[in-house]
Amino acid sequence: YIRTMYLGIQSRRQKENQRRFYWAMMYEYADVNMLRLLxxxxxxxxxxxxxxxxxxxxxxxxxxxxxxxxKTL
Structure with a gap:
């Protein structure tokens, strides 16, 4: 979670790398969701x-x- 928040903040701060940080944040968020599912x-x-x-x-x-x-599944 912390890394996802960090990448989100970086995407707002650094306009020149905004797209790169945004996609990195989205991939981290997808990983977190997959871990939650597991x-x-x-x-x-x-x-x-x-x-x-x-x-x-x-x-x-x-x-x-x-x-x-x-129902258990």
Whole structure:
């Protein structure tokens, strides 16, 4: 976040390099968003694995459990 803010400030200050700093800031922001997406997936994946293991061990899949598994993703 700090690097993204730094690049945003630099794009406002230095008019001759404004475009370069702006695009660098946008790439950093895209990286931050991708890391957020990965973090969210890694937080929900263990719960999904546990739910699927329970469903497999019981040899039946109830409608509510299937909906919860889909909602987890």
């Amino acid at each position: 973090e969210t997936f890694l937080e929900s994946a263990p719960q999904l694995v546990l739910q699927l293991c329970i469903m497999i061990q019981k040899n039946r899949a109830e409608t509510l459990q299937c909906k919860e598994c889909l």
